[in-house]
Amino acid sequence: MFGTLLKKRDFYAGGLMTLLGAAVTLDSMTYALGTLTHMGPGMFPLMLGCTLTFIGVLILGTAIVTPLGEDESILPKEREWYAWGCILAGPILFIILGEFFGLVPATFACVFVPALGDRTATLKGSAILAAGVTVVGTLLFTYVLKIPFPMFRFGL
Amino acid sequence: MFATALQDLWYGFGVAFEPHNIMWCFIGVFVGNMVGVLPGMGPLATISILLPLTFGIKPVGAILMLAGVFYGAQYGGAICSILLNLPCHPPHAVTCLDGFPLTKKGRGGAALGITVISSFVGASWGITEMIFLSPILVVVALKFGPAEICSLMLLGLLAGSTLARGSPLKGVAMTVCGLLIGIVGSDIETGTPRFTFGIPNLFDGVEIVALALGLFGIAEFMKSVNQLSEVDTKYTNVKFKDLRPTRDEFRRSIPAMFRGTLIGSLCALIPGTGPTIASFISYATEKKISKTPDKFGTGMIEGVACPEASTHSSVQGDFIPTMSLGIPGDAVMALILGALMIQGVVPGPQLISEHPDIFWGLIASFWIGNIMLVVLNVPMIGLWVKLLTIPYKYLYPAAMFFVAIGVYSTNNDMFQVGEVVIIGIVGYLLLLLDFHPAPILLGFVLGPRFEENFRRAMLISRGDIFVFVKHPISAVFIGLCALLIVMQVYVRLRAPKSLPTEMALPTDHHKAAEAAE
Numbered sequence: 001m002f003g004t005l006l007k008k009r010d011f012y013a014g015g016l017m018t019l020l021g022a023a024v025t026l027d028s029m030t031y032a033l034g035t036l037t038h039m040g041p042g043m044f045p046l047m048l049g050c051t052l053t054f055i056g057v058l059i060l061g062t063a064i065v066t067p068l069g070e071d072e073s074i075l076p077k078e079r080e081w082y083a084w085g086c087i088l089a090g091p092i093l094f095i096i097l098g099e100f101f102g103l104v105p106a107t108f109a110c111v112f113v114p115a116l117g118d119r120t121a122t123l124k125g126s127a128i129l130a131a132g133v134t135v136v137g138t139l140l141f142t143y144v145l146k147i148p149f150p151m152f153r154f155g156l
Numbered sequence: 157m158f159a160t161a162l163q164d165l166w167y168g169f170g171v172a173f174e175p176h177n178i179m180w181c182f183i184g185v186f187v188g189n190m191v192g193v194l195p196g197m198g199p200l201a202t203i204s205i206l207l208p209l210t211f212g213i214k215p216v217g218a219i220l221m222l223a224g225v226f227y228g229a230q231y232g233g234a235i236c237s238i239l240l241n242l243p244c245h246p247p248h249a250v251t252c253l254d255g256f257p258l259t260k261k262g263r264g265g266a267a268l269g270i271t272v273i274s275s276f277v278g279a280s281w282g283i284t285e286m287i288f289l290s291p292i293l294v295v296v297a298l299k300f301g302p303a304e305i306c307s308l309m310l311l312g313l314l315a316g317s318t319l320a321r322g323s324p325l326k327g328v329a330m331t332v333c334g335l336l337i338g339i340v341g342s343d344i345e346t347g348t349p350r351f352t353f354g355i356p357n358l359f360d361g362v363e364i365v366a367l368a369l370g371l372f373g374i375a376e377f378m379k380s381v382n383q384l385s386e387v388d389t390k391y392t393n394v395k396f397k398d399l400r401p402t403r404d405e406f407r408r409s410i411p412a413m414f415r416g417t418l419i420g421s422l423c424a425l426i427p428g429t430g431p432t433i434a435s436f437i438s439y440a441t442e443k444k445i446s447k448t449p450d451k452f453g454t455g456m457i458e459g460v461a462c463p464e465a466s467t468h469s470s471v472q473g474d475f476i477p478t479m480s481l482g483i484p485g486d487a488v489m490a491l492i493l494g495a496l497m498i499q500g501v502v503p504g505p506q507l508i509s510e511h512p513d514i515f516w517g518l519i520a521s522f523w524i525g526n527i528m529l530v531v532l533n534v535p536m537i538g539l540w541v542k543l544l545t546i547p548y549k550y551l552y553p554a555a556m557f558f559v560a561i562g563v564y565s566t567n568n569d570m571f572q573v574g575e576v577v578i579i580g581i582v583g584y585l586l587l588l589l590d591f592h593p594a595p596i597l598l599g600f601v602l603g604p605r606f607e608e609n610f611r612r613a614m615l616i617s618r619g620d621i622f623v624f625v626k627h628p629i630s631a632v633f634i635g636l637c638a639l640l641i642v643m644q645v646y647v648r649l650r651a652p653k654s655l656p657t658e659m660a661l662p663t664d665h666h667k668a669a670e671a672a673e
Contacts, residue, residue: 009589009590010590012589013326013589013590013591016589017329017333020333021332024336024351027351028350031343031348031350032346032348035619036614036619036620036621037614037615037618037619038615039610039611039614039615040346041343041345041346041348041350042350044339044607044610044611045336045339045350045351048332048335048336048339049336051332052329052332052333052336055325055328055329055332056329058325059323059325059326059329062323062325074588074589075588076379076383076588078382078383080378080381080382083378083381083382084378084381084584087374087377087378087381087552087556088374088378088577088580088581090553090556090557090560091374091556091559091560091573091574091576091577092574092577094560094561094564094573095570095573095574098564098570098573099570106560107557107561110556110557110560111553111554111556111557112553114377114552114553114556115549115550115553117381117382118381118382118548118549119382120549121549126553129550129553129554130553133553133554133557137557137558137561141561141565145209145212145565147561147564147565147568148568149564149565149568
C-alpha cells in the first residue's frame with residue numbers, strides 16, 4: 001500500500017504543498033498576528049498557509065484513493081539533463097559575464113550555451129545564431145532602449 | 157447609455173488613430189500573429205518578453221500592443237492547427253480535429269479563409285459586448301465596499317483556478333502559492349518585511365516580469381527542448397487564392413459561426429472559462445446539433461468555424477472583467493493587468509472614468525487590430541506559412557536572451573536574472589508534478605489587493621468574519637463560490653473515470669495525432 005503510494009506523482013505534489021503550507025504557517029507566526037479587527041502582517045499569510053496545508057492534504061488524499069496510473073514517473077521519459085543544464089546555464093552566464101565583461105559577451109553566452117542544448121545543434125550553427133542575436137540585441141537595447149549596461153567592461 | 161457609449165467609442169477611435177498608437181497596435185498584432193504561427197511559442201511567453209520593452213512607452217501604447225499580441229496570436233494559432241495538426245495553442249486544439257482533415261483533402265486554404273471570417277465575426281461581437289456591458293458593470297461595481305470586492309476576488313480566483321485545465325485542487329493550490337508570492341516584500345500597512353529571507357532586493361516584492369518569464373519562459377523551454385519534432389510541411393503550400401471557400405462551405409459555416417460567437421461570449425462572462433473552454437464547448441455543441449455528427453473529425457467546415465468564432469468572441473470578452481472590474485480571468489489577463497499596474501494605473505471600476513483614453517482607446521484598437529489581422533492574414537498567408545518552418549532550436553535560445561535582458565532591464569539589477577532562474581527551476585518542477593502554473597500569476601496579481609481589501613473589510617466590520625455573508629451582494633458571490641466547489645466535488649465523486657466532454661476531446665485528439673504520425 002505504502003509502496004505504491006510512493007510511486008504516485010500526486011503523493012509528491014500533495015506532499016510538497018503540505019510541507020510548503022506548513023512552513024508558511026509556522027513562519028507567519030513569527031510576524032505580529034494582530035487581531036481580526038486590526039490584522040497584523042502575519043495574519044493573512046497564516047490564513048493562506050493553513051489553506052495551502054489543507055489543500056496539500058486533500059491532494060495527498062486523492063493520491064491515496066486513486067489507483068496507480070500508467071505514467072506516474074515524475075521525470076519525463078527522456079531526461080534532458082544536458083539540455084536543461086544548457087538552458088539554465090544561459091542566464092547564469094549572463095549574470096557572471098555581464099557583471100565582469102559587459103553586455104556583448106553576456107548576450108553571446110546567453111544564446112550560445114542554451115542553443116547547444118538541442119540535440120541537432122552544431123557548434124557553428126549555434127555560434128552564428130548567437131552572433132546574430134548579439135548584434136541585433138545589443139544594438140536594440142543599447143541604442144534604442146538605452147539601458148545602462150556597457151557593451152564591454154573589464155573587471156568590476 | 158447607448159448614446160454615451162457610442163460617443164465614448166468615437167473618442168476611443170480618436171485615441172487609437174493617433175499615429176504612435178496605431179504603430180504600437182500594429183506591432184502588437186504582427187508579433188502576436190507571428191508567435192501564434194510559430195510552434196512552441198505562446199502568447200504568455202511573448203507578452204512576458206515584451207512587457208519590459210513597454211516600460212518606456214506611454215500606458216495607452218503599451219496596453220494596445222500587449223493586448224494586440226494576445227488576440228493576434230489567436231489568428232496565428234489557427235494556421236498552426238489547421239495546416240500542421242499541431243495544437244500548440246490550447247484554444248485551437250479542437251480546430252485540429254476538423255481543420256487538419258480538411259487540409260488533407262486539399263481544402264486547408266478554405267478552412268483558413270473560413271477561420272479568418274469567423275474570427276472576425278466572433279471578435280466583433282466580443283468587442284460590441286465589451287462596449288455596452290462594461291459601463292453597466294462599472295456602475296454596479298463602483299458601489300462595492302471592501303467586503304464585496306473581496307468576495308468577488310475570491311470568486312474570480314476560485315473560478316480561475318478550478319475551471320481551467322487540470323485538477324481543480326491543484327489549480328487552487330497554485331492560486332494560493334501565487335497569493336503567497338504576492339505577499340513577499342514589505343507589508344503595506346506596517347512595512348514589516350515578510351518572507352524576504354533577509355534579502356534586501358526582495359523588499360519590493362517579487363518582480364512580475366521575473367515571475368512570468370520564469371514560469372512561462374524558462375520552465376516552458378525546459379519542457380519543450382528536444383520534444384518538438386520537425387514540422388511536416390507537406391500541406392503548407394497555401395496561397396492567397398486558395399483561401400476562398402466554396403459557396404456550400406460558406407453557407408454551412410454561417411450558422412455555426414453565430415452559434416460559436418454566442419457560446420464564446422457567454423463563456424467570457426464567467427471568470428476562469430477563457431477561450432480554451434469556449435472552443436471545446438462550442439465544438440461539442442456543434443457536433444451534438446449537427447445532422448451528421450459522425451462526419452465530425454473527417455473535415456467538417458462547421459467544426460472549424462464554430463470553435464474559431466467562439467475563441468475570438470471569448471478572447472475579446474475576456475477583457476470585460478479585467479478592464480471594468482480589475483479582476484483578470486486568466487494568466488494572460490493577469491499579465492495585462494500587471495502591465496497596467498507597472499505603468500501606475502490602478503485597475504478597478506474607476507479605470508474607465510480615470511483613464512478613458514486607455515479603456516476606449518483599447519476597445520477602438522480592437523477593431524483596428526482585427527481589421528489589420530484580416531488584412532495581414534489574407535494576402536500575406538504565404539509569409540505566415542513560411543514561418544511555420546522556423547525550427548524551435550533557433551527560437552528558444554534567442555528567446556533566452558530576451559528573458560535575461562528583459563528581466564534585467566526592469567530594475568537594472570542582476571539579482572532579478574538570478575530570480576528568474578530560480579523561478580524557472582521551480583516552475584519546471586511544478587510542471588513535472590502536473591501543476592499548471594498559470595493560476596500562480598492570477599493569485600500574484602490579485603494578492604496584494606485581496607489582502608488590502610480583506611483587512612479593510614475586517615476593520616470596518618470590527619473583526620466580524622461573517623460580514624461577507626451579511627452583505628447581500630457579497631453573500632451572492634460567496635454563494636457562487638460555494639456552488640462552484642460543490643459542483644466540482646459532485647463531478648469528481650459521481651464520475652471519477654468518465655471525464656466531461658470537453659476534457660475527453662483533447663485525449664481523442666492526442667490519440668488521433670499519434671495515429672496520424
